[in-house]
Amino acid sequence: MSNYKPQVVEHLVRPYNVGEIGSPSGIGESGEATCGDVARFTVRISKAYVEDARYKVYGCAASIAAGSALSKMVRGRSLIEAAKVSKLDIENALGGPLPVGKEHALVLVLDALHKAFEDYWNKEAGARLVEGYRGYEVSGE
Amino acid sequence: MPNDYVYLDHAATTPLDERVLDVMLPHLSRVASGNPSSLHTPGAVAREAIEEARESVARLVGAWPDEIVFTSGGTESDNMAVLGLASVDPRKKHLVVSAIEHPAVRGTVEHLEAKGYEVTRIGVDMDGFISPGCFADALRQDTALAAVLWASNEVGTLQPIEQLAEICCEKGVPLHADAVQVAGRTSMDVSRVPISTLALSAHKLYGPQGVGALYVRRGIKLRPAFFGGGQEKGLRSGTENVAGIAGFGVAARCAFDELEERVAHEETLRNTLIRGTLEMPCIHLNGHRKRRLSNNVHLSVEGVEAESLVLFLDALGYAVGSGSACASNSANHKASPVLLAMGRPEKEALSAVRVTVGKDTTQVQIRGFLEAFSVAIAQLRELSPLYASKS
Known part of the structure; x- marks a missing residue:
């Protein structure tokens, strides 16, 4: 038995959404490859919704489990809701607080996901400059 | 833990041998042996158990029984040896250790370094071996002790301990060896290898946790780390862990025989x-x-x-x-x-x-x-x- 909650081990052994999306809407990477954990998220965004989110992690069990839990939480949600997922939300999904010293895992995966969203927005902003915002009006406004 | 769980971490600790447990239990029961320092019969029973264990541990490493001091484990033995040898001669303020020592030695040496001792750390090659030549070159007139991990607790490399001990002997420098991993896994004979002190631990050879021993060669001066009732020839005051020591004795006997x-x-x-x-x-x-x-x-x-x-x-x-x-x-x-x-x-x-x-x-x-x-x-x-x- 480790200091981890069983949910962490469950995500470690049977992780969700592992891999990379071909031709993704956005890619985000965080961490330091030379001496620490590394996380990479790829996302497919359609009509401001996270259609798919896939991740890869090199790192400790906490980082792998946090990536798995986060990917599961954001799939199918609106971009705004997905971006609001917090460290606490991930910890709750993992059965409670991570062991002392493992909190960095939450920052690592959130950072990678946020960078993937940022990458999407940057590409999208470029496209809008060229194509305009037609079709982007939100109904009711 | 499921019954079919497989334990492959014997370098961390080993399961208690049933034969060891059988010998320990009477010392933990209501008819427990007494304090080994007491004069009455229960005290004598405890003393006898300790001396029997001392003989078994001594035989495992090729020592005389009076060269064995029981401790709380490998870490205490390492601390006792390094601190005890370093403080014998106040003019000697230089230590030589390998770069791959167990934390029990590494930490103690760092403690002494902070107190003003000079430390030479001998590097290792890609397999983890110390070069005897570099080791010899590092020893000086003012070297209080050298310490070498006989077998690495991590990568398992066995050092050429006989050669290193001979070098120390020639240069008149006491050698402490941590033999926690190697005891019970290779033939040991300190009567032939001039090691000054040797750290041992019971739970690495199917004995109980919380018990160890320090071999101290006859004639080697060592300052005690603990003070009090003068148990263990004054080197380790405190009432002995009778059950643990008795268990260590059986574990050592079985390790030697098998x-x-x-x-x-x-x-x-x-x-x-x-x-x-x-x-x-x-x-x-x-x-x-x-x-x-x-x-x-x-x-x-x-x-x-x-x-x-x-x-x-x-x-x-x-x-x-x-x-x-x-x-x-x-x-x-x-x-x-x-x-x-x-x-x-x-x-x-x-x-x-x-x-x-x-x-x-x-x-x-x-x-x-x-x-x-x-x-x-x-x-x-x-x-x-x-x-x-x-x-």
Whole structure:
């Protein structure tokens, strides 16, 4: 038995959404490859919704489990809701607080996901400059 | 823990031998033996148990019984030896240690360094061996002691201890050796090898945790670390752990009697493990292929972080040791100083696991482990952005 909650081990052994999306809407990477954990998220965004989110992690069990839990939480949600997922939300999904010293895992995966969203927005902003915002009006406004 | 869980972390601790438990239980029961310092019959029973154990431990290492001091374990023995030898002659303020010492010695030496001692740390080669030439060159007139880890608790490399001890003897420098991993795994005879002090631990050879011993060669001066009732020839005051010591005695006796059989058995399993794991892609064996502990396999697994692998294997029903650990409150990991000293890249040092078999491990268990290991590394590598980008 480790200091981890069983949910962490469950995500470690049977992780969700592992891999990379071909031709993704956005890619985000965080961490330091030379001496620490590394996380990479790829996302497919359609009509401001996270259609798919896939991740890869090199790192400790906490980082792998946090990536798995986060990917599961954001799939199918609106971009705004997905971006609001917090460290606490991930910890709750993992059965409670991570062991002392493992909190960095939450920052690592959130950072990678946020960078993937940022990458999407940057590409999208470029496209809008060229194509305009037609079709982007939100109904009711 | 399921009944079929397989324990492959014997370098961390070994399961208590039933024969050891049988001898310990009466000392823990209501008809317990008394205080070994007491004059009455229960006291004499306790004293007899301790002296019997002392003889067994002495026989295991080729010592005289009066050269054995019982302690609370390997760490205390290492501390007692290093602090005790260093404080004998106040003019001698220089220490020589290997760069791959166990934390029990490393930490004690750092403590002395902070108090003004000068420390020379001898590097090791890529297999973890100390060069006897460099070792000899480091010894000086003012060297209070040299300390060497006989067998690495991590990579299992066996140092040329006889040669190093002879060098120390010629230069008149006391040598302390940590023999915690090697006791019961190789033939030891301190009557032929001029080691001054030797640290031992019961729980590495199927004895109880919390008991150890320090061999102190006759004529070697050692300042006590504890003061009080003067037990253990004044070197380790405090009422003895009678049950633990009695258990250590039986464990040492069994280790001595069964040494050849155990070593042959462990080596067979170890070699199966080495062959099986090295057939898998991108796995490296750390330490010398042959001049290593009979039970030790230490591997760096590319693209996989050690903690994840250890916990994955745990979930599959196999206990192995990790060669590194995440540093607390940091995203950075703490690579094994031993592997770094052996010149291994940090990434490799962070991906190290230690698999250590025992006398009761079976070939069937090893075959099962190899399958589980293959599954675990395949899945973790699929997860790893580093391994994917490499392939």
